[in-house]
Amino acid sequence: MTIDEDLNGLILFWHWGPIVSLIVTATVTFTTWQWWPSTEGSLISNAYFAFYMLTTLLSLYNFVRSVLVGPGLLPRGWQPEYPREAKFLQYCKKCEGYKAPRTHHCRRCDRCVMKMDHHCPWINRCVGWSNQPYFILFLFYYLLSNLHACGVLCYAGLRFFIESNKMARRYHGGNLDLYLRHHFTSIFMGIMSFGLTIGIVLCMLKLLIIQIGSLLKNMTDVEAWIVAKANARHYQKKLKPFVFPYNLGWYANLGQVFNVAELHRSHGIDFPVVKGCNQFTLTMEQLAQKADKRNRTLTYICVHPSTGSWLPIWSQGLIVAFNTPLTDNPRIKLEKNDLIKVTRKQKHWLFGERVVGDDQRKGAIRGWFPRRCAVEITDGGDPKDMASSKAKPKDKSRASKQTKSNKIN
Numbered sequence: 495m496t497i498d499e500d501l502n503g504l505i506l507f508w509h510w511g512p513i514v515s516l517i518v519t520a521t522v523t524f525t526t527w528q529w530w531p532s533t534e535g536s537l538i539s540n541a542y543f544a545f546y547m548l549t550t551l552l553s554l555y556n557f558v559r560s561v562l563v564g565p566g567l568l569p570r571g572w573q574p575e576y577p578r579e580a581k582f583l584q585y586c587k588k589c590e591g592y593k594a595p596r597t598h599h600c601r602r603c604d605r606c607v608m609k610m611d612h613h614c615p616w617i618n619r620c621v622g623w624s625n626q627p628y629f630i631l632f633l634f635y636y637l638l639s640n641l642h643a644c645g646v647l648c649y650a651g652l653r654f655f656i657e658s659n660k661m662a663r664r665y666h667g668g669n670l671d672l673y674l675r676h677h678f679t680s681i682f683m684g685i686m687s688f689g690l691t692i693g694i695v696l697c698m699l700k701l702l703i704i705q706i707g708s709l710l711k712n713m714t715d716v717e718a719w720i721v722a723k724a725n726a727r728h729y730q731k732k733l734k735p736f737v738f739p740y741n742l743g744w745y746a747n748l749g750q751v752f753n754v755a756e757l758h759r760s761h762g763i764d765f766p767v768v769k770g771c772n773q774f775t776l777t778m779e780q781l782a783q784k785a786d787k788r789n790r791t792l793t794y795i796c797v798h799p800s801t802g803s804w805l806p807i808w809s810q811g812l813i814v815a816f817n818t819p820l821t822d823n824p825r826i827k828l829e830k831n832d833l834i835k836v837t838r839k840q841k842h843w844l845f846g847e848r849v850v851g852d853d854q855r856k857g858a859i860r861g862w863f864p865r866r867c868a869v870e871i872t873d874g875g876d877p878k879d880m881a882s883s884k885a886k887p888k889d890k891s892r893a894s895k896q897t898k899s900n901k902i903n
């Protein structure tokens with residue numbers, strides 16, 4: 495495994511995700527060290543502190559490795575070894591190459607990522623074929639480290655409270671050292687760090703459970719979604735049940751991720767498959783799902799301009815704004831008579847891709863827009879889902895012609 499040559503490693507840390515992660519880790523570690531119960535050189539206390547620091551350092555090491563090693567990027571313009579295999583693969587327009595099996599294009603990394611699991615903003619990279627083992631180890635050690643910090647801060651806080659009470663009772667003859675050492679900032683930092691550790695423990699636990707599930711089934715987050723759609727498609731079309739090709743049994747699946755020799759053998763492009771499947775079982779299913787989606791695509795024409803705003807309160811009203819889809823997909827700006835190929839519908843919003851003409855408009859062409867801004871057009875060019883009878887498109891022939899050409903494309 496090598497650091498990706500086309501990305502400067504250190505620049506990857508210059509992003510809110512890694513910066514916040516490192517600041518939070520430094521704050522919690524420093525505060526836990528400050529609040530560590532002082533048992534004056536006791537061997538057990540020192541050994542326990544050394545163990546805490548070891549888990550923290552191991553989590554940091556795996557965090558840094560997850561960022562620097564990266565998920566494994568498919569080279570731009572990638573082609574399969576044998577040209578005849580290209581028909582079983584999807585093509586990535588952005589990277590101008592084919593997508594290898596288990597590869598997906600990440601919008602944020604703007605690259606095709608091998609065995610892509612998900613894009614993690616905290617490491618500012620995708621989790622994929624080559625950094626998944628580091629990522630899982632990071633989650634494990636970070637969970638362990640924060641569990642310790644949480645326990646220690648809780649214990650030290652309670653002890654401080656009890657001791658302070660005792661001191662207050664015999665105020666005049668008592669030792670005020672505790673009050674001086676644990677002044678306001680220290681208490682504030684202790685409470686804040688305790689809150690942070692609880693939040694981190696819950697998040698890490700959830701992420702780790704998801705990752706272990708994915709590890710044991712050898713199925714990434716993206717693949718789980720494809721398999722769910724495959725099961726539904728095969729059931730509806732009365733086809734043989736879909737067999738996920740990469741689930742070799744939990745032991746072999748673990749080896750796929752943690753056995754470095756195995757990783758080098760597969761190079762992130764071809765993976766061992768179960769009997770009855772081949773390298774293209776999943777990619778052919780993806781192509782079939784895409785074809786189905788194309789057939790389901792509806793063409794809409796814009797009848798009211800859309801601003802591309804996330805909360806279009808002024809232009810669309812409160813109901814549309816408050817029902818904005820809870821996803822980070824872009825919102826698209828539309829002008830009257832724009833054509834849009836719609837693939838998803840919600841009550842107040844539609845998701846689709848604007849048909850790009852000669853105009854050189856800036857901004858996203860694929861995303862959500864308010865449903866009342868457009869009407870569906872049938873082959874004859876008649877608006878079906880009229881939002882307003884006054885808003886009939888003037889240029890029906892253009893819409894109709896473009897609709898037909900879209901379907902051919």
Ligand SMILES: [Zn+2]
Binds near residue numbers: 598599604
């Ligand atoms: Zn790509």
Ligand SMILES: [Zn+2]
Binds near residue numbers: 603604612
């Ligand atoms: Zn990514």
